[in-house]
Amino acid sequence: MRNRLRWWSVGLSITVLIVCATQNAVAQNDPLMNQFRLGYAALNCGPSCQPTWLAQRAQALVLYKSGQWQGLAMLIMQTGYGDDLTWYYLGSAAQSRGYLEAAQRYYRASESSTATGPACATEIAVPQGVQALTQALSALFNAPGASPTNACDGFVFPAAAEVGLGNVMAELALHKPTRHRIYRRPHGTAGSVRRAASSPSIVEAPAGTAPPTSASSSGIVEAK
Numbered sequence: 001m002r003n004r005l006r007w008w009s010v011g012l013s014i015t016v017l018i019v020c021a022t023q024n025a026v027a028q029n030d031p032l033m034n035q036f037r038l039g040y041a042a043l044n045c046g047p048s049c050q051p052t053w054l055a056q057r058a059q060a061l062v063l064y065k066s067g068q069w070q071g072l073a074m075l076i077m078q079t080g081y082g083d084d085l086t087w088y089y090l091g092s093a094a095q096s097r098g099y100l101e102a103a104q105r106y107y108r109a110s111e112s113s114t115a116t117g118p119a120c121a122t123e124i125a126v127p128q129g130v131q132a133l134t135q136a137l138s139a140l141f142n143a144p145g146a147s148p149t150n151a152c153d154g155f156v157f158p159a160a161a162e163v164g165l166g167n168v169m170a171e172l173a174l175h176k177p178t179r180h181r182i183y184r185r186p187h188g189t190a191g192s193v194r195r196a197a198s199s200p201s202i203v204e205a206p207a208g209t210a211p212p213t214s215a216s217s218s219g220i221v222e223a224k
Contacts, residue, residue, distance in 0.1 A: 032077045033070070039102030041073070041090055043082025043109075050123065053081035060089060061153050069093040084113040084157045085120040091164050100175070103168045110161035120152040 035041050056079055063072035073093040076086050091106035113119060 032074060036073050036077060036090070036094065037099050037102060039099070039105040041077050041106070043076070043080055043086055045080035045082070049079060049081040053079050053086065057153065064089060064092065067096070069096045082109070082113065083118040083120050083123065084110045084161065085152050085155065087113055088155065088157070088161050088164065091161065095164065095168055100168050100172050104165065104172070107161045107165035107168065111158045111165070114158040114161070119157065121157065123151060
């Protein structure tokens with residue numbers, strides 16, 4: 001009996017792993033997810049898509065608060081409506097999935113949408129039933145912001161996008177690779193090769209000059 005239970009447990013674990021791997025493979029091959037990952041997600045649908053988005057807002061908040069980033073990104077892209085809140089949701093999903101360059105673009109789009117519209121704070125009121133559900137979910141999940149009942153699901157814009165963008169910029173700075181350039185002294189002179197961070201283009205220094213002591217010029221510097 002114990003052996004049967006053990007083999008049943010092993011079989012269940014293998015099945016779960018296969019299902020998860022299959023879902024991830026499907027997501028990687030999905031055109032929308034590819035666009036999302038590369039930072040090219042498009043939210044181009046205007047006022048005609050707003051009612052659909054208003055009906056999906058409560059679900060989007062649940063996905064955001066529960067950390068279901070892939071589902072959140074798919075919901076936003078399939079709806080297609082672009083305001084500061086939907087762009088912010090995309091930025092949060094991209095950041096949490098590690099797509100930092102994409103997250104940077106989406107947070108900037110959120111900031112721009114707050115400034116030029118459409119902005120969630122100035123949109124039409126949501127239907128009564130959706131509003132009640134959204135308010136309840138906002139209170140339940142303790143959404144950040146001045147009020148859990150505002151038109152932006154408790155978020156305050158552009159502050160929320162600015163915080164997200166700042167975090168992404170800090171992460172990008174930490175992960176930015178360091179490249180080096182090589183300084184060579186003129187032939188026949190003493191000195192060792194020194195390195196400094198830069199790009200690999202070539203710049204030649206005039207004959208008889210010493211190599212620079214700071215990273216003010218880029219590339220491989222060679223004296224004649």
